[in-house]
Every structure is written in structure tokens, then in C-alpha cells.
Amino acid sequence: MKVWNSAVTTQPAQVVRCGNEAEVSAAVGRAREEGLPLSVLGGGHDWAGRALCENGLVIDVGGLKKITVEDDVATVGGGVTSLEAMDAAGATGQAVVAGTVGSVGLTGLTIGGGYGPQLGSRGLAADNLLGARVVLADGTAVEADEDLLWALKGGGGNFGVVTEMRVRLSPFETATAGVVLFPGEQASEVFAALGDLLAQAPDELAVLSGAMDLPDGTPAVYTNPTWVGHPPLGAEWVRRIERLGTPMVSQVGPVSSSATLRAADEMFAADGRGWTLRTLNVPELSSEVVKAIVTAVQSKPSANDVINMHHFHGAATRMAPDSAAFGQRREHVMVEIISGWRDDGPELHEKWADETLNALKEYALPGGYPNLLGPDAHAQIVQAYGNNAARLRSVKEKYDPQGVFTAIPLP
Numbered sequence: 001m002k003v004w005n006s007a008v009t010t011q012p013a014q015v016v017r018c019g020n021e022a023e024v025s026a027a028v029g030r031a032r033e034e035g036l037p038l039s040v041l042g043g044g045h046d047w048a049g050r051a052l053c054e055n056g057l058v059i060d061v062g063g064l065k066k067i068t069v070e071d072d073v074a075t076v077g078g079g080v081t082s083l084e085a086m087d088a089a090g091a092t093g094q095a096v097v098a099g100t101v102g103s104v105g106l107t108g109l110t111i112g113g114g115y116g117p118q119l120g121s122r123g124l125a126a127d128n129l130l131g132a133r134v135v136l137a138d139g140t141a142v143e144a145d146e147d148l149l150w151a152l153k154g155g156g157g158n159f160g161v162v163t164e165m166r167v168r169l170s171p172f173e174t175a176t177a178g179v180v181l182f183p184g185e186q187a188s189e190v191f192a193a194l195g196d197l198l199a200q201a202p203d204e205l206a207v208l209s210g211a212m213d214l215p216d217g218t219p220a221v222y223t224n225p226t227w228v229g230h231p232p233l234g235a236e237w238v239r240r241i242e243r244l245g246t247p248m249v250s251q252v253g254p255v256s257s258s259a260t261l262r263a264a265d266e267m268f269a270a271d272g273r274g275w276t277l278r279t280l281n282v283p284e285l286s287s288e289v290v291k292a293i294v295t296a297v298q299s300k301p302s303a304n305d306v307i308n309m310h311h312f313h314g315a316a317t318r319m320a321p322d323s324a325a326f327g328q329r330r331e332h333v334m335v336e337i338i339s340g341w342r343d344d345g346p347e348l349h350e351k352w353a354d355e356t357l358n359a360l361k362e363y364a365l366p367g368g369y370p371n372l373l374g375p376d377a378h379a380q381i382v383q384a385y386g387n388n389a390a391r392l393r394s395v396k397e398k399y400d401p402q403g404v405f406t407a408i409p410l411p
């Protein structure tokens with residue numbers, strides 16, 4: 001059984017592909033009767049492979065593909081990908097609040113949080129979750145009540161199988177988006193100037209940024225600006241981004257909503273590579289953080305090792321801290337240390353990822369992004385939910401007291 005990360009070797013005993021809610025209920029019942037561990041497979045993009053369980057029963061929701069749009073609300077099946085939902089919303093001149101890659105499951109992304117180009121204007125994907133149907137641990141299908149819906153906004157797949165979500169859409173004509181690449185040797189100056197720019201970024205502007213090697217091996221710093229707003233103002237911000245250094249490439253222009261999901265497609269294609277990931281949040285790109293990142297980039301073992309950064313700001317920071325289980329509402333930069341390998345095996349890459357994490361730790365906020373924190377990052381997960389941890393525990397106790405769903409080890 002293959003998922004996005006080829007290093008995941010978990011072997012389930014059974015995979016049940018479900019096409020409707022009744023089949024999901026039956027599959028949950030079967031796992032319980034047979035005493036099998038249970039997991040839920042959506043888009044298969046969790047790097048830690050939590051969609052699969054060893055010798056257990058995997059409920060594959062990939063057949064739940066319903067998508068309807070009514071006014072500014074989309075109803076999407078639990079197996080719909082981000083791109084499928086975006087295409088449907090785009091046909092009505094709107095956008096789904098999603099991430100940066102189309103093949104990621106919209107449900108997996110949303111219930112774990114969902115950082116993306118609309119963070120500043122619309123918040124997290126989870127902030128736009130209006131309702132859900134869920135098959136609970138006892139096999140019953142329910143409409144999520146206030147508590148369960150709250151927990152699904154960041155608490156991950158710990159409460160049941162989400163067969164359907166209702167999500168709020170945002171008006172969308174065209175965005176101004178693309179890529180501005182700088183030579184790797186400009187990393188220090190570009191990241192330092194980017195820190196100043198992010199501090200002034202309006203809600204309409206998202207800048208995904210990081211460091212990677214180009215296909216020909218040239219080290220590069222990348223910025224992926226997305227501006228959703230009045231185009232001439234967006235063009236001015238793109239010019240400011242181009243002035244962060246001396247760009248090698250600048251390809252930014254009007255794009256459709258679906259094109260906003262292509263920012264990282266090629267870099268992170270599911271092409272047989274093994275992956276590991278570490279993450280933490282820093283309050284800003286301070287000079288110490290920039291120095292640690294540049295040092296890490298200079299020592300990365302291969303072209304498959306990447307630093308990726310999402311800017312959490314604007315609308316996402318203005319949500320009440322207790323409005324969703326997601327626990328960090330302070331402005332920050334979410335740093336992803338992504339390390340990939342082919343035949344050379346994981347050792348060097350895992351070492352680099354750990355060293356980079358350790359170098360950044362002293363500048364980090366407590367916690368991190370639970371959707372990307374691996375099973376070994378328990379201390380960070382405990383802190384990630386902050387003051388919301390107690391309510392999250394009580395919702396877990398109410399809906400899944402026997403711990404049938406084990407997606408994220410909750411505090």
C-alpha cells in the first residue's frame with residue numbers, strides 16, 4: 001500500500017474503499033468486531049503515514065467524491081482533493097481556502113489546520129469549516145455538534161471519519177501569483193529583507209518562501225507570492241519582493257484559483273522519494289533565525305533537502321484563540337524542514353533535519369503545527385494546543401473514549 005512518502009512501509013491487513021457513509025459505518029463496525037486497529041486514508045499526504053495502520057483496517061475515503069456548491073458554501077466528500085474542490089469552486093468564481101498543493105486531501109488538510117495562500121485574508125482552512133458529517137467510533141453517523149466541529153478545526157482525525165464537510169468559499173476573480181527566485185548566495189540578505197517585508201504584509205499578500213536546489217543543482221532562494229486583491233496593488237508588492245535581492249527568475253502574473261495550488265507541486269511530487277519532516281514556529285525572521293537557516297541550507301546533504309516557510313498573519317491571527325482547537329493565533333513563520341532521499345537512505349537526511357530543528361529551537365514559539373508534527377514530537381504537540389488542550393481532551397473523551405482513532409497523539 002503506497003502513500004505520498006515512500007519511506008512509509010506500514011502494512012495494513014485490510015483496506016476498505018468506501019463510496020458512501022453507510023460503507024464507512026460498516027467498515028468501522030467491522031474493525032471493532034474483529035478487534036483490528038483502524039486508520040483513515042484520505043489524500044495519503046501525511047509524511048508520517050498516519051493514514052495507515054500496521055495489521056489493521058484502513059478506511060479509504062477516496063471514493064467519497066461528492067462536491068456541490070451553493071452560494072458561498074461547498075459541500076465536499078471526505079475523499080475530495082484540494083484541487084478537485086478548488087476546480088469546483090473556481091467554476092463559480094470562488095475559491096476554497098486550501099493549502100499549496102492540489103493533491104493533498106482537503107479534509108486531512110482542513111481538520112489538521114490548513115496553512116495556505118489565504119491565511120491573511122480568510123484564515124486557516126479550518127477557520128472556514130462550517131459543518132461536517134462524521135462516522136464515530138461506534139459506527140454511528142452524526143452531524144457534528146458544536147463541540148465536535150470545534151475539535152475538528154485543528155484536532156485532526158482523532159474523532160471519527162469525516163464523510164462530508166461544508167466549507168465557506170471566498171470570492172475569487174484572479175490572483176497575482178508565481179515565483180521569484182534568487183541565487184542561493186543571496187540567502188542571508190534576501191531572508192533578512194523578507195523578514196522586514198512580512199512584518200508589513202497586508203492581508204491580501206501571502207509569501208511562501210524557502211531554500212532549495214533547482215533541477216540543474218543551482219542553490220536558490222524561492223518566494224511564491226500570492227496576492228488576492230486589487231491587481232495594481234499586488235503588482236507593487238511583487239516589485240518589492242523582486243527588490244529583496246537580484247532575482248534570477250521572476251514569473252508572476254494573473255492566475256486562476258486552481259493555479260494557486262501549484263506552488264510546490266513539482267518540488268514535492270510523489271515520485272518514490274522517502275521523506276522526513278521537522279517543524280517549528282518562529283515569531284519572525286530575526287537575524288538569528290536567518291543565520292540558523294542559512295547555515296542549515298549550506299550544509300544540506302542533497303538537492304532533496306528543503307526549507308519551506310509559511311507566514312501566518314492577518315485574518316488567521318484575528319480569530320479568537322478559543323474559536324477552534326488549533327492553538328496558535330500569534331503571528332509567526334511556520335518553518336518546515338523537509339528532507340528527502342532516494343537510494344542514499346535516510347540517515348544523513350534525518351541527521352540534518354534534527355540538527356536544523358535543534359539550531360532553531362531556541363528562537364521558536366512553544367508547540368508547532370500538529371498536522372506536520374511527527375509521532376516523536378510529543379512535547380511540541382502537547383504545547384501546540386495551548387489553552388485549548390483541556391477542551392480537546394474532553395471532546396475526545398466524549399466521542400472516542402476508547403481511543404479508536406489515533407491520528408495525532410493528543411496532549
Ligand SMILES: Cc1cc2nc3c(=O)[nH]c(=O)nc-3n(C[C@H](O)[C@H](O)[C@H](O)COP(=O)(O)OP(=O)(O)OC[C@H]3O[C@@H](n4cnc5c(N)ncnc54)[C@H](O)[C@@H]3O)c2cc1C
Binds near residue numbers: 039040045099372408
Ligand atoms: C506535498 C505536500 C504539501 C503540503 N502542503 C500543505 C500546505 O500547503 N498547508 C498545510 O497546512 N499542510 C500541507 N501539507 C500537510 C497536509 O495538509 C497534511 O499532511 C494532511 O493531513 C494531509 O491530508 P491527506 O488526506 O492528503 O493525507 P492522509 O495521509 O490520507 O491523512 C492525513 C491524516 O488525516 C486523516 N484523515 C484524512 N482524511 C480523513 C477523513 N475524511 N476523516 C478522518 N480523518 C481523515 C488521516 O487519518 C491521517 O491521520 C502538505 C503535505 C504534503 C505531502
